[in-house]
Amino acid sequence: MFFLVLFLYLPLSYALTCNPNGFRRDCGHVGTQQSDCEQKGCCWSPKGHIPWCFYPNPSTVYVIQDAVQTSLGYEITLVVNDSSVGQAISPLYVNITSETKDRLHVKVFDPKNTRWEIPQNVSSFSNPPSSPPPASQYKVSFAGKGEEFWFAITRKSNGETLFNSSANSNGEFNSLVFEDQYLQIGTQLPSGYNLYGLGEHVCPLRLSSGQTYTLWNFDTATPVNLNLYGSHPFYLELRQSGSAHGVFLRNSNGMDVTLNEESLSYKVIGGILDFYFFLGPQAEAVIQQYHEVIGRPYLPPYWALGFHQSHYGYKNVEALQDVVAQYKSNKLPLDTMWNDIDYMDQYKDFTLDPVNFPEKKMKQFVDELHEDGQHYVVIIDPGIKKQSGYKAYDDGIHAGIFIKDKNNNFFVGKVWPGNTVFPDFFHPAAQQYWQDQIAGFLSILPVDGLWVDMNEISNFCNGECTSDVDFVSDTNEVRNSIYMKQENVGFDPNNPPYAINNQGNHIPLNIKTLDMDAVHYGGVLEYNSHNLFGIMEDTATSIALRILTKKRSFVLSRSTFPGSGVYTAKWTGDNHANFNDLYYSIPGMLNFQMFGIPLVGSDICGFIGDTNAELCARWMQLGAFYPFSRNHNNKGSKSQEPYMFGQQVTDISRKILNVRYSLLPYYYTLFYYASRPVSASNVPAATVTRPLFFEFSDDNNTYGIDKQFMVGSGLLISPVLTQGAASVTAYFPKARWYDFFSKEITSESGAESKTLATPLESIQVHVRGGVIVPMQEPSLTTAASRLNPYQLLVALDSSGMANGSLYLDDGISLNVTRYSLITYTAMSTSGQTTLTSKAQTTVTNDSESAAPPMNTIIVLGVAKKPSTVTANSKPLPSSQVLYNSTSLSLTLSMLALPMESDFTLLWK
Numbered sequence: 001m002f003f004l005v006l007f008l009y010l011p012l013s014y015a016l017t018c019n020p021n022g023f024r025r026d027c028g029h030v031g032t033q034q035s036d037c038e039q040k041g042c043c044w045s046p047k048g049h050i051p052w053c054f055y056p057n058p059s060t061v062y063v064i065q066d067a068v069q070t071s072l073g074y075e076i077t078l079v080v081n082d083s084s085v086g087q088a089i090s091p092l093y094v095n096i097t098s099e100t101k102d103r104l105h106v107k108v109f110d111p112k113n114t115r116w117e118i119p120q121n122v123s124s125f126s127n128p129p130s131s132p133p134p135a136s137q138y139k140v141s142f143a144g145k146g147e148e149f150w151f152a153i154t155r156k157s158n159g160e161t162l163f164n165s166s167a168n169s170n171g172e173f174n175s176l177v178f179e180d181q182y183l184q185i186g187t188q189l190p191s192g193y194n195l196y197g198l199g200e201h202v203c204p205l206r207l208s209s210g211q212t213y214t215l216w217n218f219d220t221a222t223p224v225n226l227n228l229y230g231s232h233p234f235y236l237e238l239r240q241s242g243s244a245h246g247v248f249l250r251n252s253n254g255m256d257v258t259l260n261e262e263s264l265s266y267k268v269i270g271g272i273l274d275f276y277f278f279l280g281p282q283a284e285a286v287i288q289q290y291h292e293v294i295g296r297p298y299l300p301p302y303w304a305l306g307f308h309q310s311h312y313g314y315k316n317v318e319a320l321q322d323v324v325a326q327y328k329s330n331k332l333p334l335d336t337m338w339n340d341i342d343y344m345d346q347y348k349d350f351t352l353d354p355v356n357f358p359e360k361k362m363k364q365f366v367d368e369l370h371e372d373g374q375h376y377v378v379i380i381d382p383g384i385k386k387q388s389g390y391k392a393y394d395d396g397i398h399a400g401i402f403i404k405d406k407n408n409n410f411f412v413g414k415v416w417p418g419n420t421v422f423p424d425f426f427h428p429a430a431q432q433y434w435q436d437q438i439a440g441f442l443s444i445l446p447v448d449g450l451w452v453d454m455n456e457i458s459n460f461c462n463g464e465c466t467s468d469v470d471f472v473s474d475t476n477e478v479r480n481s482i483y484m485k486q487e488n489v490g491f492d493p494n495n496p497p498y499a500i501n502n503q504g505n506h507i508p509l510n511i512k513t514l515d516m517d518a519v520h521y522g523g524v525l526e527y528n529s530h531n532l533f534g535i536m537e538d539t540a541t542s543i544a545l546r547i548l549t550k551k552r553s554f555v556l557s558r559s560t561f562p563g564s565g566v567y568t569a570k571w572t573g574d575n576h577a578n579f580n581d582l583y584y585s586i587p588g589m590l591n592f593q594m595f596g597i598p599l600v601g602s603d604i605c606g607f608i609g610d611t612n613a614e615l616c617a618r619w620m621q622l623g624a625f626y627p628f629s630r631n632h633n634n635k636g637s638k639s640q641e642p643y644m645f646g647q648q649v650t651d652i653s654r655k656i657l658n659v660r661y662s663l664l665p666y667y668y669t670l671f672y673y674a675s676r677p678v679s680a681s682n683v684p685a686a687t688v689t690r691p692l693f694f695e696f697s698d699d700n701n702t703y704g705i706d707k708q709f710m711v712g713s714g715l716l717i718s719p720v721l722t723q724g725a726a727s728v729t730a731y732f733p734k735a736r737w738y739d740f741f742s743k744e745i746t747s748e749s750g751a752e753s754k755t756l757a758t759p760l761e762s763i764q765v766h767v768r769g770g771v772i773v774p775m776q777e778p779s780l781t782t783a784a785s786r787l788n789p790y791q792l793l794v795a796l797d798s799s800g801m802a803n804g805s806l807y808l809d810d811g812i813s814l815n816v817t818r819y820s821l822i823t824y825t826a827m828s829t830s831g832q833t834t835l836t837s838k839a840q841t842t843v844t845n846d847s848e849s850a851a852p853p854m855n856t857i858i859v860l861g862v863a864k865k866p867s868t869v870t871a872n873s874k875p876l877p878s879s880q881v882l883y884n885s886t887s888l889s890l891t892l893s894m895l896a897l898p899m900e901s902d903f904t905l906l907w908k
């Protein structure tokens with residue numbers, strides 16, 4: 001009775017209207033003329049999304065029927081104001097759960113019917129706490145009973161509204177719409193907002209107003225702003241106050257996210273609205289809080305941080321041997337040799353081409369690599385050739401683990417080997433199947449890692465290839481985990497009522513992939529799970545490798561989803577050999593830091609097209625600082641190993657790869673921190689490379705910078721990204737900055753731009769005052785460099801202080817038995833500086849050897865030559881002390897200090 005009364009007070013606004021922001025059901029096609037459209041009684045609105053001509057849409061709204069406070073938040077019941085119009089699902093529940101003091105969970109769902117949700121074992125999430133968290137950073141508010149629903153989140157400390165789903169006054173977006181295949185919600189934003197994320201797209205780091213970012217996994221050669229290989233419905237927003245927050249929509253369906261002048265809106269074609277809000281307030285803390293929900297990135301094997309060489313088109317095993325030999329004779333570091341699909345027998349996974357890559361020679365080649373401390377990685381694709389007699393096919397048919405089509409036959413697509421079927425990683429037997437295939441291959445060739453490509457899933461046909469069906473499965477599954485309303489007759493799964501902006505052209509969802517009514521185990525439709533194939537293959541591959549090798553796995557994936565970083569590395573796909581894509585590699589790399597896949601890089605020197613000496617030199621210089629550093633290009637493109645361009649490019653590459661190898665202890669330590677929860681007393685650390693604004697959020701000059709980046713908090717990289725340029729204009733945020741190479745101060749207190757001469761043989765690398773960077777003498781492999789003595793680069797700030805840390809372990813074990821976390825601190829008082837090392841070491845296996853010693857310490861910013869230097873209170877002989885009065889640097893050498901013992905150095 002109460003609710004009846006309530007309805008009487010509602011405005012009668014539920015008639016059909018021409019609402020251009022509402023749900024558009026197609027009443028014609030893009031090319032329709034306005035007059036044709038209106039004659040049919042339809043609405044015409046060529047602004048925004050197709051269909052431009054659409055049926056009048058209901059303007060039903062959700063009102064709050066009830067709101068109950070729970071121990072952790074609120075449970076709100078919504079109903080539509082007129083359930084006789086349109087297809088809105090009613091009632092709806094909105095569960096608002098206060099999960100931690102920094103994290104709020106808002107879930108909008110249908111309480112009556114189970115809808116598609118991402119299974120927890122595919123991409124994880126956190127279970128709600130059992131008791132309310134302590135004083136939170138946020139406040140939640142929502143509309144009153146009987147009013148149109150909205151909710152808002154406010155930061156308590158400064159009163160900023162971070163999210164407000166109430167439609168804004170300029171009508172840029174509508175309030176909540178929740179239909180079976182169309183969910184819409186948005187938030188108001190301040191004008192001139194700074195917003196990042198929403199991948200995977202090739203675009204500048206800071207996202208633009210007026211742009212729609214579509215999330216739908218798709219194999220294409222990296223066009224700007226269009227949907228690409230992976231989907232990451234996460235954004236980070238930075239306010240002028242310097243506070244950052246993050247928003248994650250845990251949903252795997254296709255979606256458009258549109259940025260307008262003062263708003264962001266989601267249009268999602270299935271699933272539920274499952275939001276997580278992260279309050280930061282530092283950007284790095286937002287990312288850490290996000291990774292706590294989706295899973296923290298794994299600590300990779302140390303060798304994965306070495307340099308990698310690949311090429312699609314290596315003709316035979318001799319070609320591989322030649323590359324390895326040339327690296328060696330040119331004294332260029334190389335950890336890992338790669339093969340694209342060339343090595344396979346007729347492009348079939350888990351096989352070797354018997355003519356060009358015969359088993360015996362390949363085995364010998366890989367054994368030799370291993371003896372030299374090097375590694376070997378090969379590509380595999382998810383498509384299994386449909387050919388009886390081929391083991392991977394026969395086993396899969398026997399186990400019944402391939403994806404099916406709507407007629408319950410195995411779905412047939414087409415990839416490199418011709419007609420293929422695809423493993424269904426939802427199937428409980430798929431993991432064992434996949435592991436068995438990998439085990440079989442490892443027994444032929446002990447590869448060190450797997451590169452999983454084409455896992456969008458990429459298909460050369462648009463949907464199923466042929467009607468050629470010669471096998472029928474024996475299981476009879478029920479397709480029940482999504483419900484489609486029965487009145488949706490004539491339902492075309494590939495062309496749902498709302499067409500997301502697939503490839504900028506609203507193309508059907510099955511283009512270059514599976515049909516949307518393809519079925520996975522348990523009745524899961526491709527329509528819902530399409531964006532999850534990559535992460536599921538990453539997970540299965542990585543788990544198989546861990547089980548089979550009992551070591552940390554190395555898997556490189558093209559398609560990813562939130563949580564992929566728990567298992568995999570990522571490369572940014574098929575870029576082009578041009579300066580534009582050299583630039584785009586920086587925002588690409590930085591985005592995947594936010595997305596929780598820090599082991600990321602782009603194909604160095606460019607994948608598509610011929611590179612040239614200048615471009616390749618510039619790319620080797622930038623790529624040497626990617627967390628994942630691999631030179632790779634396409635079949636038919638000119639060879640681009642760094643020694644292919646003559647002495648100058650070889651020398652440039654050698655110099656910068658030596659810098660990379662010398663910095664690997666620093667990179668590895670950053671990976672260690674990113675992989676771990678950080679206690680409250682520590683500075684949050686979740687990324688390896690990071691945008692400048694992550695470190696300098698109080699300086700709004702940094703908010704749009706994506707041509708420079710930081711490695712950790714200590715190194716600033718400013719590469720040349722322009723053809724023919726011999727200088728760089730770099731911004732130096734507020735700090736003291738040292739030139740990494742000359743050791744001189746470049747900027748005493750920062751907050752300035754400088755134009756620096758940067759001829760071809762150089763790249764700008766600066767060290768931030770206040771930071772201690774752990775280093776190691778480089779060698780041609782990580783296996784060799786790990787045996788070299790350590791070094792410290794101590795960059796004093798203007799008050800003579802600096803600190804840093806180093807994580808050490810064996811670099812390969814899943815469960816390490818000897819590891820150290822060492823902190824270094826430099827402090828200056830009245831003309832005297834002390835540098836202390838404090839090591840926390842855990843040893844559970846005595847036979848494992850200790851790390852090599854600390855031999856060299858270079859201190860930057862030492863104003864005058866010290867008269868005394870002591871190590872552990874003993875004076876250092878002058879032969880071990882070198883002061884450079886031009887660069888103001890002090891070098892202490894031949895120290896031989898054990899890494900696991902505390903030490904103190906003092907100079908005055």
Ligand SMILES: *[C@@H]1O[C@H](CO)[C@@H](O)[C@H](O)[C@H]1NC(C)=O
Nearest residue numbers: 070071074075093095107109
């Ligand atoms: C919604 O919240 C209620 C009350 O806290 C809880 O019982 C219910 O399980 C929640 N539902 C979901 C789907 O989280």
Ligand SMILES: *[C@@H]1O[C@H](CO)[C@@H](O)[C@H](O)[C@H]1NC(C)=O
Nearest residue numbers: 141152153154161164166168
């Ligand atoms: C959210 O927006 C609505 C409508 O503009 C407004 O009435 C409400 O005060 C806002 N709430 C917050 C917390 O900003």
Ligand SMILES: *[C@@H]1O[C@H](CO)[C@@H](O)[C@H](O)[C@H]1NC(C)=O
Nearest residue numbers: 119121122425426427428536
């Ligand atoms: C995930 O969990 C469900 C239910 O426990 C199970 O049926 C399914 O096989 C699991 N899937 C994977 C990929 O582990």
Ligand SMILES: *[C@@H]1O[C@H](CO)[C@@H](O)[C@H](O)[C@H]1NC(C)=O
Nearest residue numbers: 192239240698699700701703
């Ligand atoms: C940057 O901050 C300064 C002062 O802190 C302010 O005056 C300026 O308007 C800000 N710039 C932008 C683009 O908001």
Ligand SMILES: *[C@@H]1O[C@H](CO)[C@@H](O)[C@H](O)[C@H]1NC(C)=O
Nearest residue numbers: 769770771797802803804825
């Ligand atoms: C290291 O120095 C920074 C400032 O440069 C400071 O914020 C931080 O607390 C210091 N960390 C430690 C462990 O001393």
Ligand SMILES: *[C@@H]1O[C@H](CO)[C@@H](O)[C@H](O)[C@H]1NC(C)=O
Nearest residue numbers: 546549550551813814815816
């Ligand atoms: C590593 O430790 C975990 C528990 O800490 C254990 O479950 C796992 O079996 C161990 N793995 C190896 C390879 O020892």
Ligand SMILES: *[C@@H]1O[C@H](CO)[C@@H](O)[C@H](O)[C@H]1NC(C)=O
Nearest residue numbers: 810817844845846847848849
């Ligand atoms: C202990 O370390 C040695 C040397 O690295 C290694 O061979 C052995 O397997 C380790 N034992 C365990 C239990 O990890």
